[in-house]
Amino acid sequence: MTAAxxxxxxWAFIIAFAVFVYVVMDGFDLGLGILFPLFPRKSDRDxxxxxxxxxxxxxxxxxxxxxxxxxxxxxxxxxxLMPALYTPMIAMLIGLVFRGVAFEFRWRxxxxxxxxxxxxxxxxxxxxxxxxxxxxGAILQGVHVEGRQYAGGWWDWLTPFSILTGIAxxxxxxxxxxxxxxxxxxxxxRDKAYHxxxxxxxAMIGAIGAVSIATPFLHIQYTERWFSxxxxxxxxxxxxxxxxxxxxxxxxxxxxxxxxxxxxTLTLFALSYAxxxxxxxxxxxxxxxxxxxxxxxxxxxIFMLFGVAVLIPLILGYTAWSxxxxxxxxxxxxxYH
Amino acid sequence: MFxxxxxxxxxxxxxxxxxxxxxxxxxxxxxxxxxxxxxEGLWLWTGREVFVNLFNYWLKIFAVAFGMGVVSGxxxxxxxxxxxxxxxxxxxxxxxxxxxxxxxTAFFLEAGFLGVMLFGxxxxxxxxxxxxxxxVAVGTLISxxxxxxxxxxxxxxxxxxxxADGQFIAADWFKVIFNPSFPYRLVHMVLAAYLTTALVVGxxxxxxxxxxxxxAGPRVMFSMAMWMATLVAPIQIFAGDQxxxxxxxxxxxxxxxxxxxxxxxxxxxxxxxxxxxxxxxGKVKYAIEVPKLGSLVLKHSLDAPMAGLxxxxxxxxxxxxxxxxxxxxxVGMGLLMLGLxxxxxxxxxxxxxxxxxxxxxxxxxxxxxxxxxVLAGWITTETGxxxxxxxxxxxxVDSASPLAAPxxxxxxxxxxxxxxxxxxxxxxxxxxxxxxPPHHGEQGPSGNTPTRAAGITPAAGTTRGAAS
Numbered sequence: 033m034t035a036a037x038x039x040x041x042x043w044a045f046i047i048a049f050a051v052f053v054y055v056v057m058d059g060f061d062l063g064l065g066i067l068f069p070l071f072p073r074k075s076d077r078d079x080x081x082x083x084x085x086x087x088x089x090x091x092x093x094x095x096x097x098x099x100x101x102x103x104x105x106x107x108x109x110x111x112x113l114m115p116a117l118y119t120p121m122i123a124m125l126i127g128l129v130f131r132g133v134a135f136e137f138r139w140r141x142x143x144x145x146x147x148x149x150x151x152x153x154x155x156x157x158x159x160x161x162x163x164x165x166x167x168x169g170a171i172l173q174g175v176h177v178e179g180r181q182y183a184g185g186w187w188d189w190l191t192p193f194s195i196l197t198g199i200a201x202x203x204x205x206x207x208x209x210x211x212x213x214x215x216x217x218x219x220x221x222r223d224k225a226y227h228x229x230x231x232x233x234x235a236m237i238g239a240i241g242a243v244s245i246a247t248p249f250l251h252i253q254y255t256e257r258w259f260s261x262x263x264x265x266x267x268x269x270x271x272x273x274x275x276x277x278x279x280x281x282x283x284x285x286x287x288x289x290x291x292x293x294x295x296x297t298l299t300l301f302a303l304s305y306a307x308x309x310x311x312x313x314x315x316x317x318x319x320x321x322x323x324x325x326x327x328x329x330x331x332x333x334i335f336m337l338f339g340v341a342v343l344i345p346l347i348l349g350y351t352a353w354s355x356x357x358x359x360x361x362x363x364x365x366x367x368y369h
Numbered sequence: 370m371f372x373x374x375x376x377x378x379x380x381x382x383x384x385x386x387x388x389x390x391x392x393x394x395x396x397x398x399x400x401x402x403x404x405x406x407x408x409e410g411l412w413l414w415t416g417r418e419v420f421v422n423l424f425n426y427w428l429k430i431f432a433v434a435f436g437m438g439v440v441s442g443x444x445x446x447x448x449x450x451x452x453x454x455x456x457x458x459x460x461x462x463x464x465x466x467x468x469x470x471x472x473x474t475a476f477f478l479e480a481g482f483l484g485v486m487l488f489g490x491x492x493x494x495x496x497x498x499x500x501x502x503x504x505v506a507v508g509t510l511i512s513x514x515x516x517x518x519x520x521x522x523x524x525x526x527x528x529x530x531x532x533a534d535g536q537f538i539a540a541d542w543f544k545v546i547f548n549p550s551f552p553y554r555l556v557h558m559v560l561a562a563y564l565t566t567a568l569v570v571g572x573x574x575x576x577x578x579x580x581x582x583x584x585a586g587p588r589v590m591f592s593m594a595m596w597m598a599t600l601v602a603p604i605q606i607f608a609g610d611q612x613x614x615x616x617x618x619x620x621x622x623x624x625x626x627x628x629x630x631x632x633x634x635x636x637x638x639x640x641x642x643x644x645x646x647x648x649x650x651g652k653v654k655y656a657i658e659v660p661k662l663g664s665l666v667l668k669h670s671l672d673a674p675m676a677g678l679x680x681x682x683x684x685x686x687x688x689x690x691x692x693x694x695x696x697x698x699x700v701g702m703g704l705l706m707l708g709l710x711x712x713x714x715x716x717x718x719x720x721x722x723x724x725x726x727x728x729x730x731x732x733x734x735x736x737x738x739x740x741x742x743v744l745a746g747w748i749t750t751e752t753g754x755x756x757x758x759x760x761x762x763x764x765x766v767d768s769a770s771p772l773a774a775p776x777x778x779x780x781x782x783x784x785x786x787x788x789x790x791x792x793x794x795x796x797x798x799x800x801x802x803x804x805x806p807p808h809h810g811e812q813g814p815s816g817n818t819p820t821r822a823a824g825i826t827p828a829a830g831t832t833r834g835a836a837s
Contacts, residue, residue, distance in 0.1 A: 086484025089439045093480045096446045097472045103449060104469040107461025107536070114450025114457070115770040121451050122780045125444045126787050132440035133791055136433045139814070140798035152791075180458055180534070186776040329538045332462040336469050343473040350481045357485055357492050 039334060040327035043105040044316070046340055050101055052305055054094035056298055060084075061091050063209020065131050065157020066202060067228065068150060076221050077150060083216045083362045085135055090351055092128065105333055106326040108180060109316040115182040116175040117167045117189055124163035130156030158202060165201025169194030172311065173250050177320040193246055200239035204301060207232040211294035218361050229285055229293055236297075237278055240304055244271070247311060251319060254311050270307050277303065377769045379777040380452045383784060385751075387444055389744055390788050394438030396743045399513055399559065400566025401431045402506040404593075405486075409502050413495060418809070419585050426586065426807035427570070430799050432487055432814050437795045439480070441788075446472075452777065456758050456768035463529055463537045463545055464519040471515035479508035487814045510559065517558055521551035523759050524750065525619045537759070549619050553612035554750075560605045561746065564706060565739025567597035571709075572736030575729040577806040582723045586807035591732070592722060595713035602706040609703065616753075617667055620760060622681050623753030626692035628663055629653040630677040637661035638675035643697070646689040651679070653693075687755040695748040702742035709735055 061084050071077055084091075103110040114121060134153035141148050170189035175182060210232055213225035248255040258267045277299050284292035316323045327333065405427055412420035446468070449457045457465075485493055485501040493501070528544025529537045539545050574591030577584050617624045624630075629641045631651045640663040644656030664673040678686055709731055716722045723729075754760050758768040 086488050089436070089483060090477065090480035092439065092443060093472065093476045096443055096476055097469070099446045099450065100465070100468045100472045103457050103461045104465025107458050107465055110450045110461060111454035111458035114447065115452075115454045115772055118451050118770075118772060118776055118780070121447055122783065125447060126783060128443055129440040129787060129791055132443075133436055133795060136436040137794060137798060140433065140801065181454065181771050183771065186773055328462040328465065329532060329536075331539055331542075332466050335539070335542055336466045339470055339473050343477075347473070347477040347481065351477070354481055354484050357489050 039330055039337065040105075040323050042337065043101075043327065043333050044314075044323045046344075047098060047101050047105060048305075048309060050094055050097045052302070054091070054098055055301060055305070057087075057091035057094060059205045059301065060208035060212040060294070061088055062131070062157045062161045063205035063207065064212065065153050065209075066161060066206045067209050067213075068154040068157070070228065071221070071224070074147070079217055079221060079362050080213065081135065081138060083212070086358045087351075087354060088132070088135055090354065092132065095128075101336075104336055105328050106316055106323065107328055109321060109323075109326040111180065112175065112177055112182045112317050112321065113171065116184060117170055118186050120163040120166045120170065120189060124160045124167070127156040127159030127163060131160065132156075161202040161205045162198040165198035166190075166194045168201065168308070169197030172197070172247065172308075172318060174319045175317060177317060193250065196239075196246060197243055200236075200243050203232060203235045203239050204297075204304075207236050208294070208297050208301070211297045215290050215294045216360075216362050226285065226288065233278075233281060233285065233297075236300070240274065240300070244307070253319065257311060267310055270303055270310065274300065274303050374774040374778060376772055376774040376777050377766055379774060379781055380769050380772070381765065383452060383777060383781040384448060386781065387441065387448060387784055387788070389747075390792055391438070391441040391445055392743060392747060393740055394434050394441060395509070395512070396562045396565050396740065397569065398431060398434050398438050399509040399562035400564075401427060401434065402502075402509045403563065404566055404570065405431060406499075406502050406506040409499050413499055419589055422807045422809065422811035423586050423590055425811040425813040426802075428487065428813050430802050433795055433799050433802070435479075435483065437792055441792070442476075444784075450770075451780075452770050452772070453758070453768050454770040456763065459535060459763060459768075460523075460537050460759060463539050464522055466539075467515050467519040467522070467546065471512055471519075475508045475512035475515065478511065479505050482508070490813065513559055513562070514555060517555045518546050518548070518551050521554045522546075522548045524548075524554075524754055525550040526759050526762060537762075550612075550615055553608070553615045556608050557605070557612045557746075558743075560601055560608055561739065561743050563597060564601050564605060565743055567594045567601070568706065568709075568732075568735050568739045570594040571598065571732045572734075573803045575732035576803070578723055579726065579729045579733070581806075584806050586811075588723055590807075591729075592717075595710070595717070595722065595732070598706055599710035599714045602703065602710045606703055606707060609700075614667070616750075620753065621676065622678070622685065623687065623692065623750070624667065625676070625678045625681070626687045626689045626753050627696040627749060628667075629656070629689065629693045630663070630675060631679060631689070633677040633679055634664070634675045636674065637672045638663035638667075638677075640666060644693075646693045648686065648689050685756065687753050692749055692753045695745040695752065699742050699745035699749060702738045702745065705735065705738055706742075 064080050064084060068077065068080070071080060099110070102113075130152040134149040134156065138149040138153070166189060169191070173191060173193055176184035176188065207229065210225045210228040214222055214229060217225065248258060257263060277296055281293060281296040281300070284296060312318055314322045314324070316326050405424060408420050408424040408427070411417070412424060482501040482504040485498065486505050489501065490498045522545055525548045526537070527548045528539060528541035530540040532538050570590050571594030574587040574589075574594060577587035578591055582588075613624070613627075626646075628638070629644060629646045630638055631646075631653065637660065639658035639660045641653055641656050641658040644653040644658070646653050661671045664675055665671050667673075667675065678689070712728055712731065713722065716725045716728045721728070756765050757763060758765050
């Protein structure tokens with residue numbers, strides 16, 4: 033039994049890791065789509081698309097790993113959460129269809145159909161980001177479970193809190209997108225991304241604050257987790273670190289640095305994510321199902337653990353290589369001759 | 370709206386719809402990835418320009434097909450949970466790991482090297498680029514391995530136990546992965562993907578040769594495709610026959626439905642060529658049949674007794690008419706492919722491979738035949754598994770999510786509208802790419818290098834993948 037507990041915990045961290053890598057890699061990618069209407073020039077849009085075209089489907093593969101891994105390692109959680117999140121999940125999937133195909137389709141349109149895939153790219157990205165944030169909020173507020181099944185309706189997820197988390201995540205992704213552009217582009221496009229980053233950073237701090245304030249009101253357990261003694265010794269560093277990173281981020285923007293804004297924004301995401309983990313642990317469906325209750329039998333989890341131990345480092349290796357191959361600034365019109 | 374509808378029927382319709390759209394893209398990209406690897410290998414080996422032109426030509430088409438495969442595939446990976454949550458809970462411990470391995474060993478490999486394959490030739494050099502192409506091709510095959518293992522386990526489950534929560538758990542992973550129908554299904558599907566791609570490549574070649582029989586690129590692709598049809602179509606028919614015999618052993622009820630055998634036959638069953646299976650009446654109306662041939666085909670003996678659906682409780686019958694007819698459509702396509710292969714062999718021997726308008730027109734008409742055969746084959750095997758999701762063990766009605774009918778109806782309508790609009794556009798873009806013949810100095814998707822120079826992006830002055 034001890035071994036089973038340990039493996040379930042390991043798997044909880046693996047799934048959390050996969051979801052976080054997804055957020056890191058696809059967050060800026062979706063953010064670029066959200067910012068698309070703010071860059072009306074076709075040449076700017078081409079550069080924005082170019083900056084991510086070689087890597088976007090690798091980024092989205094982490095989402096497949098998150099979903100597939102959840103089904104394999106915690107099938108009960110997958111079986112309860114997916115029907116509970118039916119509408120946001122379907123909306124996310126359809127959003128991803130639109131934005132994903134836009135990467136290829138955009139280059140296949142005739143001049144007369146120019147920009148036909150720009151609106152789907154923007155709308156698909158925005159819908160996917162909102163849906164992911166809404167799903168997160170809906171999980172945090174808990175779902176109605178009876179036996180081994182979801183027992184609520186198909187609109188239960190819709191609350192002011194889930195809308196708030198949806199908007200918060202979309203803002204966060206937009207900030208990632210803007211700081212990505214600061215890092216990957218030059219000239220006017222980069223200047224515009226700078227200005228947007230300022231605005232979006234304040235919006236994101238506001239969003240983190242609003243979600244942090246609202247969360248303890250959802251359940252008494254969240255309040256106790258964060259504010260009761262001695263928990264507070266462990267939880268207090270999180271908001272302190274958020275404040276510190278925000279200061280660093282403001283400084284890096286003020287000094288117009290290339291790389292720091294993007295990576296500090298990722299750090300903000302990591303801290304918010306850690307906060308989410310603190311709130312939820314050890315539940316995988318808050319207030320209903322713990323990771324141990326949802327866990328697959330030990331032999332399923334061990335069988336996959338071998339693969340994960342060998343393959344994840346390999347995957348991270350060749351993914352890093354692919355980013356390395358396409359490193360540096362994306363120049364408008366470079367390669368044209 | 371939709372309150373009176375059956376939520377499970379709607380969920381099945383949604384899965385069938387999204388799956389049918391999805392399978393078309395991997396079936397094409399599995400074959401095309403291997404074809405691209407062969408073309409690039411031939412280019413590096415021989416240095417002939419025609420091969421790199423063909424490589425770049427098909428790479429652009431591959432990029433579009435692959436993108437559609439990715440996004441329609443993400444939908445599938447979540448749909449198990451959204452619409453088949455009871456199934457996911459019960460089978461997650463067994464088929465979940467197979468799908469997780471598919472992601473870890475295949476999807477990441479494909480996606481990780483795809484960027485380099487599409488845009489990286491001038492950045493990484495020829496050898497490393499060829500390696501990337503090989504990794505993408507191998508990734509598509511590894512993906513087929515795992516997902517067909519998972520599907521085959523649902524058809525012929527072995528190596529499992531059932532725990533206290535009613536979940537299937539693995540007792541023996543080797544038996545789970547290499548379950549009895551898996552080797553047959555894998556061979557049959559991979560060959561199907563290769564044939565599907567060959568028929569598209571052949572049709573595009575034929576299309577251009579009908580206009581100008583001297584074009585170098587179309588001649589090479591047409592000749593390669595016709596060799597594939599000639600050699601692989603007979604192998605595929607043999608593999609399909611072996612798969613059928615395997616099905617007879619492990620899923621006899623599916624064979625009864627495929628053959629329209631409502632009645633048992635003690636001394637030799639007929640082969641029903643055509644007819645209209647009437648499920649309610651329990652017989653095939655207007656049947657055109659050859660006596661005893663059914664036993665000969667399936668048992669290799671004229672007088673072998675064959676059990677019919679009358680030995681099976683009605684609640685365990687699959688939908689016979691769909692299974693019966695989709696099987697015939699698949700077989701019909703296979704025979705046409707065989708015919709095309711033989712015709713091309715004859716024309717090749719006569720020296721008229723590139724000039725025979727009859728052959729070229731036939732090859733052009735056969736463009737969609739691979740897709741039709743793949744869809745018909747999948748409909749046969751999946752419908753024939755009904756009314757179970759895990760054959761004989763878990764019923765479809767006990768597999769669905771506890772969702773209200775309006776929820777599923779809404780998502781189904783949304784998928785239908787979005788898929789026809791989006792993937793319809795994608796098919797149009799692919800057809801446009803195919804409508805122009807590959808030419809001297811053909812460019813790849815990045816369009817910013819001498820071998821893959823500008824011109825495919827509508828915007829002069831900007832190119833994709835032109836980082837730093």
